[in-house]
Amino acid sequence: MAKSATKAKPASEKKPVERIQHDGLLDVRGLTTYFKLGSGNVKAVQDVSFTVAPGESLGLAGESGCGKTTAALSILKLLPENGRVVSGEVLFDGKNLAKRTEYGMSKIRWKEISIIFQGAMNALNPVRETGKQIAEPIQLHEGLSEKAAMARARELYDLVGINPKRLMDFPHQLSGGMRQRAMIAMALACNPKLVIGDEPTTALDVMVQAQILELIGRLRKELDLSFVLISHDLSVMAETCDKGVVMYAGEVVESGTTADIFNHATHPYTRQLIKAFPNIHEKREMVSSIKGDPPNLLNPPPGCAFCPRCDERDDTCFTDHPGLIEVEQGHFVRCSHAKGRPVASPAVGDDTATDAKEV
Amino acid sequence: MATDQTERADLKLAPETGDVLFDIRDLEVYFPIHESFFKSMVSTEKKFVKAVDHISFQVMKGEILALVGESGCGKTTTGRTILRLEEATGGEILYKGQPVRKYSSKELREYRKRAQIIFQDPYNSINPKQTIFDIVAEPLEVNGVCSSEREKEEKVITAISEAGLRPATEYLYRYPHELSGGQRQRVCIAGATVLDPDVIVADEPVASLDVSIRNDILKLMVEEKEKLGVTYIFITHDLSLAWVISDRIAVMYLGRIVEIGETEEVVANPKHPYTKALISVIPVPDPLAKREHVILKGETPNPENIPSGCRFHPRCPEAIDACKEIDPEDVHIGGDHYAACIRI
Numbered sequence: 043m044a045k046s047a048t049k050a051k052p053a054s055e056k057k058p059v060e061r062i063q064h065d066g067l068l069d070v071r072g073l074t075t076y077f078k079l080g081s082g083n084v085k086a087v088q089d090v091s092f093t094v095a096p097g098e099s100l101g102l103a104g105e106s107g108c109g110k111t112t113a114a115l116s117i118l119k120l121l122p123e124n125g126r127v128v129s130g131e132v133l134f135d136g137k138n139l140a141k142r143t144e145y146g147m148s149k150i151r152w153k154e155i156s157i158i159f160q161g162a163m164n165a166l167n168p169v170r171e172t173g174k175q176i177a178e179p180i181q182l183h184e185g186l187s188e189k190a191a192m193a194r195a196r197e198l199y200d201l202v203g204i205n206p207k208r209l210m211d212f213p214h215q216l217s218g219g220m221r222q223r224a225m226i227a228m229a230l231a232c233n234p235k236l237v238i239g240d241e242p243t244t245a246l247d248v249m250v251q252a253q254i255l256e257l258i259g260r261l262r263k264e265l266d267l268s269f270v271l272i273s274h275d276l277s278v279m280a281e282t283c284d285k286g287v288v289m290y291a292g293e294v295v296e297s298g299t300t301a302d303i304f305n306h307a308t309h310p311y312t313r314q315l316i317k318a319f320p321n322i323h324e325k326r327e328m329v330s331s332i333k334g335d336p337p338n339l340l341n342p343p344p345g346c347a348f349c350p351r352c353d354e355r356d357d358t359c360f361t362d363h364p365g366l367i368e369v370e371q372g373h374f375v376r377c378s379h380a381k382g383r384p385v386a387s388p389a390v391g392d393d394t395a396t397d398a399k400e401v
Numbered sequence: 402m403a404t405d406q407t408e409r410a411d412l413k414l415a416p417e418t419g420d421v422l423f424d425i426r427d428l429e430v431y432f433p434i435h436e437s438f439f440k441s442m443v444s445t446e447k448k449f450v451k452a453v454d455h456i457s458f459q460v461m462k463g464e465i466l467a468l469v470g471e472s473g474c475g476k477t478t479t480g481r482t483i484l485r486l487e488e489a490t491g492g493e494i495l496y497k498g499q500p501v502r503k504y505s506s507k508e509l510r511e512y513r514k515r516a517q518i519i520f521q522d523p524y525n526s527i528n529p530k531q532t533i534f535d536i537v538a539e540p541l542e543v544n545g546v547c548s549s550e551r552e553k554e555e556k557v558i559t560a561i562s563e564a565g566l567r568p569a570t571e572y573l574y575r576y577p578h579e580l581s582g583g584q585r586q587r588v589c590i591a592g593a594t595v596l597d598p599d600v601i602v603a604d605e606p607v608a609s610l611d612v613s614i615r616n617d618i619l620k621l622m623v624e625e626k627e628k629l630g631v632t633y634i635f636i637t638h639d640l641s642l643a644w645v646i647s648d649r650i651a652v653m654y655l656g657r658i659v660e661i662g663e664t665e666e667v668v669a670n671p672k673h674p675y676t677k678a679l680i681s682v683i684p685v686p687d688p689l690a691k692r693e694h695v696i697l698k699g700e701t702p703n704p705e706n707i708p709s710g711c712r713f714h715p716r717c718p719e720a721i722d723a724c725k726e727i728d729p730e731d732v733h734i735g736g737d738h739y740a741a742c743i744r745i
Contacts, residue, residue, distance in 0.1 A: 105611050217700055218472075247471040247638055252682035252696050274612060277684035300688040318612045319686045320641040326665060328623070329645055331616035335581070 061136030066093035067268050068117070068155075068236055073130035075109075075116045084339045086112040086125070088292045092285075094236065099262060099269040101279030101300070104289035105315075107336060110272045113289070114238050118155060119147050135235060152179045156229040158222075160241040165225060166213040172221075173199070173209030176228045183232045198227040202257060219250035226257065236268040243278065255282055277319050280304050288312050291337050291347035294366065298373035308375040311348045346378065354379060422497065422600060422632050423460035423483060428453055429491030430475070430482050434705065450704050452478040454656035455492065460600070465626055465633040467643030467664070469679070470653035473701050476636045479653070480602040483634065484516050485509065514544050517593035521605035523585035527577050527592075534573040537561060537591045544596065556595055563629075564591035565621055583614030587621070594625060600632040607642065619646050641683050644668050649737065652676045655712045656704055662738030672732075672740040674719045711743065719744060 075087040087109040094100045102110040116127050117139065132139040139150060159165035167175055176198060177191035186194065192209070199206045202223040204216075213221055222242060229237050239258065243251040259282060262269055273279050279286055280300055287297040288309070296309040307313045314332045334351040337343055343350070349359035358378060366374045369382035431449035453475045460466050468476040481487045483494055485501055494501040496512065504512055517540075520526035527536050537557045540546075547553040561569035564587040577585055586606060593601050603622065607615040623646050625631045637643050643650050644664055651661040652675065660673040671677045678695040685692075697716045702708060708715050714724035723743060731739040 105613060219700055248640065248679060248682055249471055249697055250700070251684075252694055255684075256694070256696055275684065276612075277686040280686050280688040281684045283688075304686055304688050315612070316686050318616055320645045321685045321687060322641045322644055322668060322680060322683050323685055323690065323692070326644065326668075328620060329616045331620070332613040 062133055062138055064093075064133040064136070066095040066098070067135055068094040068270070069131075069133040070113075070117065071131040071133070073113060073116055073132065074128045075112050075121065075125060076128050077112075077122075078124045078126070079340070082340050085342055086292050086339060087116060088342075089130070090287075090289070090292075090294050091130075092287050092294070092297060094268045094270060094285075096235070096268055097262070097266050098285065099271060099283045101271045101273060101283035101286040102289060103273055103276050103279050103286060103315075105274060105336065107339075108289040109292040109339075110289050111240055112292075114157070114240060114270065114272055117238070118151055118157060119144070120151075120157075152229075152234065153183045153232045154234050155236045155238065156232070156234040157238040157240060158225050158229045158242045160244055163213060163218075163221060166221060168213050170212070171210045172213055172216065172224045173211075176224065176231055179228070179231045194231070195227070198230060199224075201230070201261070202227045218246055219253060222246060222250075222254055223257065226254070226261070230261065230265070233265070234267070236270065238270045238272065240272045241274070242271070244273070244275070251278075258282070275319075276304075276316060277321075288315065291342060292339055293347060293376060294374070295348065295376045296374065298370070302370065302373040306370070306373070308369055308373070308380050309348075309377050310352045310354050346376075420462045421459050422462045424495040424498070425459065425479075425483070425492070426457050426495065427455050427492035428457070428479070428482065428489055428494060429455050430478050430487055431490045448705060451656050451707055452704060453482065453489075454704075454707065456653075456656070456658045457492075458651055458658060458661055460632060460634060461649075462599075463626065463630045463632055464648040465622065465635050465646055467635045467637060467647035467650045468653060469637055469640050469643045469650055471638060471701055473655075473704065474653040475656040475704075476653050477604055480518070480604055480634055480636050483600075484513070484518055484602055486518075510544070514540075514546075514596045515599045517596065517598040517601045519586075519589050519593050519601060519603045519606045522609050523582055523589050524577075524609070526589055527585060529577050532574050532576060533561065533566075533580075533588055536577075536588055537595050540592060540596050546596065557591075560591040560595035561588075563594060563625070564588070565617070566591070581614070582610050583617060586610060586614075586618055590618070590621060590625075594629065594631065597629070598631065600634065602634045602636065604636045605638070606635075608637070608639075615642075622646060639683075640668075640679050652679065655701060655707060657712060657741065659713065659742070660738075660740040662734070662740075663736065666736065666738050670734075670738075672734055672738070672745050673713075673742050674717050675713050676740070678718070711741075 071091050073087055073090045077084040077086055090113050092100060102113060104110050115121050117132050127140060166172060173192060173195045176195040177188060180186055180191040180194050181188060196206045196209060199209060204220055204223050216224060243254050246254065261267060271279060271283055283300050286300045286303045288295050288303060290311050296303055296312045303312060304316060307316055317330045320329050332351055337347050345360040345362055346364050349355040362378060364376050364378040366376050366385040367380045367382045368385055369375050369380050430453040431451050434448040434450060468479060470476045478487060482489050489502060534557055537560055538553055541553050541556060558569045561572060566572045566584060566587050607618050610618060622633055626633060635643060635647055647664050650664045650667045651658045654675050660667060660676045668680060671680055678697050681695040695718060699716055710725040710727055711729050714720040727743050729741045729743045731741050732745045733739055
């Protein structure tokens with residue numbers, strides 16, 4: 043997997059200062075992230091590629107441990123100390139984030155890409171007023187005075203539907219839904235182009251979840267935001283995203299529009315995962331589960347990562363690692379049984395990536 | 402694990418009351434709010450959090466009854482009060498016709514053998530320093546059920562393998578940290594079923610588990626219900642999960658049951674505006690099905706200050722003026738289906 047990082051970025055090599063030409067607003071190409079442990083490297087993310095166009099929403103879905111959060115943290119270079127991006131490019135708005143220094147990243151984080159974390163109670167500082175926490179990035183990035191930043195925080199509270207009177211409340215004084223709204227206000231503080239939502243509604247009640255998802259949808263339209271939703275809940279992804287990426291054991295197993303994924307699911311894992319979610323408007327039946335466990339990513343199996351749990355496997359699945367196959371325009375599947383045009387993988391070259399990502 | 406019902410008839414029970422296991426009548430659980438000394442001198446009224454505010458329902462033998470509602474609606478308090486982990490401040494819980502409230506400590510011990518609980522988080526609800534065997538055997542030891550070590554071991558092994566950890570002998574001497582979340586929840590279930598209870602209150606048993614594991618645990622509950630005849634009170638915030646496994650659903654809002662009935666009937670034909678809204682916002686794994694979402698404004702009010710009249714009226718999309726004054730009674734819709742709304 044240790045392919046040369048210099049290979050796949052011809053444009054930036056010629057003119058390093060100028061904007062890099064790439065698809066969409068965010069273009070992730072062949073992202074590979076490892077975690078170093080005493081016993082070896084955990085291959086948490088392997089060769090993940092996707093694009094997000096301006097104003098588009100993309101869902102990253104999969105079970106816990108499939109690498110969806112690690113992929114997002116790699117984009118923002120927020121990985122823990124033992125994690126590192128081994129190869130791949132993160133092209134954002136003409137800049138290659140993978141090449142940026144920590145100082146360079148600090149200009150990107152929050153100003154251009156912000157993130158909504160899962161547990162708002164843990165993400166917010168418990169001993170600081172929420173309004174002040176929201177004002178902090180505004181002061182830092184926009185150079186506003188505290189007073190002006192607080193005025194902006196007040197506007198943001200209004201935007202996300204919290205009474206501005208609560209500006210000086212501490213996180214524990216807000217309800218779960220309000221804390222999540224405050225997190226969203228904070229994410230929007232510096233008018234970013236892209237917001238990453240890492241399980242933004244997971245700990246919330248259904249009704250509050252619906253409120254938050256509606257809020258995110260509305261803000262996306264009003265502010266023309268791009269959104270990356272990370273969720274284990276496929277039904278949330280189905281309801282909110284234009285495109286989706288299903289991950290398994292650190293790899294993309296299926297990607298395409300949400301209609302491709304849910305209505306023409308091709309990978310056996312995607313199909314089984316969809317069946318695991320009840321659809322209350324259809325006939326009542328016991329939801330099925332996927333037997334077995336995901337592989338240990340310290341030593342991923344040589345063949346298809348999913349084949350030990352797959353009903354449709356044959357002998358070759360255990361030995362041959364499947365590449366991505368384009369079954370329809372813009373709909374990719376990592377399964378050797380899928381029929382379609384193989385994509386030059388694992389190195390997802392620039393040319394294939396370009397025509398592949400046009401949805 | 403076939404059980405002879407006569408074997409454990411030492412609890413004095415009224416004659417069998419048909420298929421009704423629990424008859425909950427007008428149950429009320431209020432928690433007093435402690436105020437400062439000064440305030441308590443000045444104010445004449447004592448304040449309460451009305452967690453459960455006069456609810457009545459029945460639990461049938463061998464069914465899965467789902468208590469559904471948002472956080473703070475009183476579903477967990479109801480479950481805990483049924484087990485007498487909280488004391489009711491009013492109303493009656495009749496277990497096989499006997500009021501649970503009046504149990505002597507000896508009777509209560511016997512009752513606790515028959516009514517078990519599974520908690521939400523399998524990471525915190527079992528002792529990390531005990532082996533799986535010790536965890537599952539503890540209820541047997543506490544209750545002095547087994548006459549010999551051998552009998553105890555047999556019971557533990559049966560319970561563990563019934564809970565889906567097979568072969569059971571391989572798990573006996575492991576510690577919780579060696580198991581995955583799903584396996585730990587199975588250990589909790591084994592601990593609950595080892596005494597062969599009549600009823601298990603499952604409080605959000607799958608909320609902290611991954612989807613693929615979640616469904617296995619739900620299946621296990623249905624299996625145990627069918628094989629062992631265990632009655633489940635399934636507490637969940639997720640109506641779609643309740644819909645998948647339960648026989649009947651009770652939808653709670655702010656300490657009241659607003660709608661109760663057979664699962665398929667309630668979901669296909671919801672009458673209460675709150676149930677309708679809850680059903681409409683459940684995400685479904687189908688992007689082409691664009692359904693109208695009834696998104697309620699605001700949040701569940703504080704149970705200290707319950708709105709007048711119908712407690713749902715400030716958020717109700719269908720409310721009329723009369724809703725502010727009239728506290729609705731249950732309306733019989735047909736069969737087992739009741740809803741508390743004056744507009745029906």
